[in-house]
Amino acid sequence: MLIFFLGVLLYSGYQLYSIYSEYQKGRSEYKRTSEEVVTKKEEKKEEKPAEKPAPVETAPIDVDFNKLLKKNSDVAGWIYCPDTVVNYPVxxxxxxxxxxxxxxxxxxxxxxxxxxxxxxxxxxxDPATILYGHHMKDGSMFAMLHDYTDQKYYDKHPTMWYLTPTQNYRLDLIMGYVAGEKDPVYSLFETPKQMQDYLRSVKEKSTFKPKVTYDIDSLYNIIVLSTCAYEFQNARFLVIAVPIPIQ
Known part of the structure; x- marks a missing residue:
């Protein structure tokens, strides 16, 4: 009996070590990739000219897509949310x-x-572009999306950035809610009107009130951030973002 319990203990220890090792390997790889291709921009001190030119909005980071695409041609972009773990290739x-x-x-x-x-x-x-990411137990990948169930968290992180080889976007987050795995949003929608009707149907479910509001009828495309949730079997937590092109 003692040998049996020792075997169970050793096996459990091995499983925990394997999980930790896997998490550590993933974190190290993404940290290395970020250090290779991402440069954070320094905040410029405001000057006082006679007449201020209209500010040009840019992303808070630069990404070397030439280097990243050489690593893997499947790279579509890079998603970034300041002061969070979200700093990943897409x-x-x-x-x-x-x-x-x-x-x-x-x-x-x-x-x-x-x-x-x-x-x-x-x-x-497309009317809806979906970005998927795991809800990892160590808080990495898209685990933080579930924090948008808290208005205070949203207030600190109302914006993300999605950079691509051809265009950069500011992502204004406008809704967050729990959905099922067969939610209509996963159909991607055939027309903007279908997407607009959908947004109207889920608006009241949002777990936060956005700082920036949009006329739903003016939206022609959205980005949907999707991760697993645990409110019920096969639940998902979705955050809806409006992509605003920037330099």
């Missing part, structure tokens, strides 16, 4: 399976990548 594969559990270097890792739905057209041309 992939676009031939299906939604590969990057579910593979990193940018295509090595297996349970954490996988943040990735666009393979059905989406690159360039945010």
């Amino acid at each position: 992939m676009h594969g031939e299906d939604n399976e590969l990057y579910l559990h593979h990193m940018v270097n295509k090595e297996y890792n349970f954490a996988g990548c943040i990735f666009e739905d393979y059905r989406n057209t690159r360039g945010q041309k």
Whole structure:
């Protein structure tokens, strides 16, 4: 009996070590990738000219996409949220399976990548572009999306940035809510009107009140950030963002 319990203990210890090792490997790989291709911009001190020119909005980071694309041509962009763990490359594969559990270097890792739905057209041309990411227990990937159930968290992080090789976007977050795995948003919608009708139907479910409000009828495309949730079986937590093109 003692040998049995020792065996169980050793096996449990091995399992915990394997999980920790997997998490650590993923964090190290993304940290290394970020250090190679991402440069944070320094905040410029305000000057006082006679007449101030209209400010040009830019993202708070620069990404070397030439270097990143040499690493993997499936790179679609980079998503960034200041003062959070979200600072990741975004992939676009031939299906939604590969990057579910593979990193940018295509090595297996349970954490996988943040990735666009393979059905989406690159360039945010569809009524809804979906970015998927795991809800990792160590808080990495898209685990922080669930923090948008708290208004105070939203107030500190109302904006993200999505940089791509051809265009950068400020993401104004306008809704967050729990949904099922078969929610209509995963259809991607065939027309902007379908997307607009959907937003009207879920607006009251939002867990936060946005700082910036938009006329839903004026929206022609959205970005949906999706991760697992645990309110019920196969639940998802979705954050809806309006992509605003910037330099």
